[in-house]
Amino acid sequence: MPVLVMKFGGTSVATLDRIRRAAKRVGREVANGYDVIVIVSAMAGKTNELVGWVEETATFFDAREYDAVVSSGEQVTAGLMALTLQEMEIPARSWQGWQVPLKTSSAHSAARIEEIPTDNIQQKFDEGMRVAVIAGFQGLSPEGRITTLGRGGSDTTAVAFAAAFGAERCDIYTDVDGVYTTDPRISGKARKLEKIAFEEMLELASLGAKVLQTRSVELAMRYNVRLRVLSSFEDNNENAGTLVCAEEDIVESNVVAGVAYSRDEAKMTLISVADRPGIAAAIFGPLAEAGVNVDMIVQNISEEGRTDMTFSCPTDQVSRAERAMEEAKEKGDINFHDLVADTDVAKVSVVGIGMRSHAGVAAQMFRALKDENINIKVITTSEIKISVLIDRKYMELAVQALHDEFGLDRAA
Ligand code: ASP
Ligand code: MG
Numbered sequence: 001m002p003v004l005v006m007k008f009g010g011t012s013v014a015t016l017d018r019i020r021r022a023a024k025r026v027g028r029e030v031a032n033g034y035d036v037i038v039i040v041s042a043m044a045g046k047t048n049e050l051v052g053w054v055e056e057t058a059t060f061f062d063a064r065e066y067d068a069v070v071s072s073g074e075q076v077t078a079g080l081m082a083l084t085l086q087e088m089e090i091p092a093r094s095w096q097g098w099q100v101p102l103k104t105s106s107a108h109s110a111a112r113i114e115e116i117p118t119d120n121i122q123q124k125f126d127e128g129m130r131v132a133v134i135a136g137f138q139g140l141s142p143e144g145r146i147t148t149l150g151r152g153g154s155d156t157t158a159v160a161f162a163a164a165f166g167a168e169r170c171d172i173y174t175d176v177d178g179v180y181t182t183d184p185r186i187s188g189k190a191r192k193l194e195k196i197a198f199e200e201m202l203e204l205a206s207l208g209a210k211v212l213q214t215r216s217v218e219l220a221m222r223y224n225v226r227l228r229v230l231s232s233f234e235d236n237n238e239n240a241g242t243l244v245c246a247e248e249d250i251v252e253s254n255v256v257a258g259v260a261y262s263r264d265e266a267k268m269t270l271i272s273v274a275d276r277p278g279i280a281a282a283i284f285g286p287l288a289e290a291g292v293n294v295d296m297i298v299q300n301i302s303e304e305g306r307t308d309m310t311f312s313c314p315t316d317q318v319s320r321a322e323r324a325m326e327e328a329k330e331k332g333d334i335n336f337h338d339l340v341a342d343t344d345v346a347k348v349s350v351v352g353i354g355m356r357s358h359a360g361v362a363a364q365m366f367r368a369l370k371d372e373n374i375n376i377k378v379i380t381t382s383e384i385k386i387s388v389l390i391d392r393k394y395m396e397l398a399v400q401a402l403h404d405e406f407g408l409d410r411a412a
Contacts, residue, residue: 001033001034003165003166008022009173022232030130037162037165039134039157042073067109067138074135092131093133097146105142109150118164137157152216177234180258182403195249197246197250204260263315267345268341269308270308273336290323297380318343347387374397
């Protein structure tokens with residue numbers, strides 16, 4: 001029988017009643033002739049509570065025990081979902097990550113999936129079981145301990161199962177009804193996209209559109225898993241939600257597919273650094289080692305052998321970056337007058353695969369920002385994305401202006 005993967009996020013399994021509603025959706029797909037693999041998250045808010053308990057217990061905690069605690073939320077919903085299905089007379093069984101076993105690396109709290117053996121579950125399907133319920137977000141390390149895949153990781157569990165079982169599709173049920181051209185809370189003109197290319201979704205996901213874990217989109221792209229994002233609170237027809245798919249499957253699309261933003265970005269400037277060969281390596285080497293995710297970089301024109309170097313990183317990594325730079329200075333690897341952190345900034349980006357073949361998108365973006373009198377502090381571009389750093393107070397205005405400028409309220 002064809003296999004379908006259905007993933008239910010935290011809000012979709014937040015209460016017993018919602019679990020029942022989710023189970024009914026599963027029942028409908030079973031009636032449609034699918035063997036279903038259901039991936040569940042923990043009940044909404046549960047993982048945050050568990051993380052809070054760990055942090056309250058130990059400041060510098062053992063990541064293995066962190067995983068032992070935070071993986072438990074999914075254990076509960078997996079069991080409850082299987083019970084609910086059984087009550088509906090649908091043959092169902094639950095699996096914890098270690099029972100599959102979903103094999104991962106040993107990077108606790110951020111483990112990567114390495115292998116999903118299918119024989120265990122397939123055998124049950126062959127014996128008449130119709131639904132396998134899998135606890136998302138968790139796996140088993142080579143050392144035999146429970147691991148977790150990072151926050152939002154059950155999306156990745158879902159895509160990995162879809163790839164392993166050659167599922168027809170991977171449906172991600174969540175509290176929004178799809179992927180939008182921008183955040184509807186910021187622009188009333190935001191429009192739900194019928195389809196979006198993997199590459200675009202990858203950029204939007206990593207830029208802070210929190211619909212899917214970035215890693216899940218990477219996996220879907222690699223294994224060409226058709227991913228659908230849809231609401232668990234609405235009745236969905238065949239074309240509900242947004243399909244994340246290969247570029248070739250999209251006939252018409254706007255040059256720009258979406259406008260994303262992030263408030264968690266800080267601008268760091270090293271003032272008056274000696275400008276000599278190797279200086280960038282001496283700065284960004286220690287930052288990388290300290291685990292700072294640098295995004296944008298600008299080096300000013302140098303005067304009398306000294307220059308300013310600006311970079312951006314997530315706000316919660318600012319102190320880590322400062323420490324790394326101070327240490328490098330003490331060791332004599334770099335020499336600067338001051339390090340200035342500006343956390344009052346926001347990053348706004350336009351994304352679209354159409355940019356590959358269209359010139360002038362950057363100019364159009366900068367003009368639109370100029371018309372609103374918004375000053376650009378830092379710019380970066382990739383093949384399908386242009387990002388700017390601006391004052392945070394103009395973020396919403398910038399998003400709205402760009403959404404209008406690129407006509408995103410209308411389909412191509
Ligand atoms: N429950 C986990 C979290 O909140 C995993 C997930 O929901 O995807 O991060
Ligand atoms: Mg999620």
